[in-house]
Structures are given as C-alpha cells and as structure tokens.
Amino acid sequence: MARVNCVALIRDDGQYHGMKHLSSSLILSGALLLACAPLETYYKPGASVATLNWDTTACEVSALRDVPVSYQVRRKPPIFVPGNRSCDAEGNCTGHHGYYISGGVESYDPNLALRNRVEVQCMADKGYAPVSIPPCPDSIARSTPAAATTKLPQLTDKSCVIRNKSGSFQIVNRG
Numbered sequence: 001m002a003r004v005n006c007v008a009l010i011r012d013d014g015q016y017h018g019m020k021h022l023s024s025s026l027i028l029s030g031a032l033l034l035a036c037a038p039l040e041t042y043y044k045p046g047a048s049v050a051t052l053n054w055d056t057t058a059c060e061v062s063a064l065r066d067v068p069v070s071y072q073v074r075r076k077p078p079i080f081v082p083g084n085r086s087c088d089a090e091g092n093c094t095g096h097h098g099y100y101i102s103g104g105v106e107s108y109d110p111n112l113a114l115r116n117r118v119e120v121q122c123m124a125d126k127g128y129a130p131v132s133i134p135p136c137p138d139s140i141a142r143s144t145p146a147a148a149t150t151k152l153p154q155l156t157d158k159s160c161v162i163r164n165k166s167g168s169f170q171i172v173n174r175g
Contacts, residue, residue, distance in 0.1 A: 036135055039161040039169055042128035045154045049168075052128070052152065059122035067115040076103030136160035136172055144172055 042056060083098035109115075120130060133155070136144070141162045148168035153159075158174040 038135065039133040039163070041131060041133070042123045043131040043152060043155065044126075044128045045152055047128075047152050049148075049150055049152065055123065055126050055128065059119050059126070062122055063115045063119040067111045067118050069109055069115075070111045071107050071109055073105060073107045075105050078103045131155065133159055133161045133171060136162050136174075140172060140174060144170065146170075 042052060044052070047055075078100040080100055081098055083096045085093055085095045087093040123130075135141075137160070140160060144162060146164070147170050148164055148166070149171045153171055153173060155171075156173050160172050160174060162170040162172060164170065
C-alpha cells in the first residue's frame with residue numbers, strides 16, 4: 001500500500017523516494033500538503049471507518065436539506081484614491097484628479113455556518129465528536145507496516161495519522 005508523508009513518498013513496492021522533483025508536479029505538491037496536515041474528522045472509538053463515512057454522508061445530506069445553500073451576491077463599495085498635486089523646483093504645479101477603484105463583487109452563503117453546526121449536531125447525536133489528529137513523524141511513518149485503519153481505535157495524546165495515497169489513513173498510537 002502506498003503512503004504519503006511530509007518528507008518522502010513510498011511507492012507501491014515500499015521503496016522511499018525523495019521529493020527533489022516536487023516543484024515540477026502540482027499533484028505531488030497537493031499530496032504533500034495533505035500529508036502534512038492534521039486529519040480533521042469525526043470520531044467515535046470502536047466505530048468502523050465505513051460506518052463513519054456512511055454517517056458523515058447522511059449528516060451532510062441532512063444538513064444540506066435542512067439548511068440549503070443560499071448564495072448571495074453583494075457589491076463591495078468602491079474605493080476612492082484621492083488626487084495629489086506635484087510641483088517642480090521652479091514652482092510649477094500640476095494637479096492630478098482622484099479616481100475610484102471598483103470594490104468588486106463577492107458571493108457568499110449566509111447559511112454555511114448554520115449548516116456546519118447542524119452537521120456537527122447530527123454527528124454528535126450519533127456519538128461522534130470532531131477531532132484533529134496530527135500527522136505522524138516521518139520516523140514513525142517509515143517504521144510502521146503499511147495498513148489502513150478499518151476500526152477507529154481509542155485516541156491518546158500520542159496518536160498520529162499516516163495518510164495513504166489511496167485516500168485511506170492509518171491511525172497509530174505511539175509508545
């Protein structure tokens with residue numbers, strides 16, 4: 001199973017390869033950033049990852065149904081850049097007129113925060129809590145046999161996550 005971590009990529013054959021060509025590939029850059037970020041997920045020790053995914057989707061759909069997207073568009077006010085006056089050494093002055101710069105247009109969803117709270121509440125009703133699991137240090141990622149977590153273990157202050165290229169993850173409880 002291939003893994004992604006902050007310093008190296010592990011091929012499917014288990015060999016590590018340095019990231020010297022990272023800048024040439026946006027895909028690798030995205031994988032690297034994802035690998036270095038904590039895993040933000042809902043958590044219930046003992047639950048299967050399949051059940052977690054099922055419950056998360058159900059709560060997302062429920063929240064979207066109960067608090068639908070309501071895109072709003074608003075025009076931001078223009079910005080005035082005042083004119084100025086410049087004079088040369090002989091006292092000849094020239095005035096420059098002020099002008100406006102467009103403030104632009106922005107779109108937003110005023111329901112987003114409420115929809116997120118409804119989703120969190122739905123997951124809490126199912127026994128889950130939101131957690132952030134830090135990525136494992138590279139030494140742990142290299143020394144841990146490749147696997148994917150299928151059942152969520154009890155978390156400790158030493159828990160960390162290894163992300164696999166497949167999109168799965170492995171939670172490790174160090175020492």
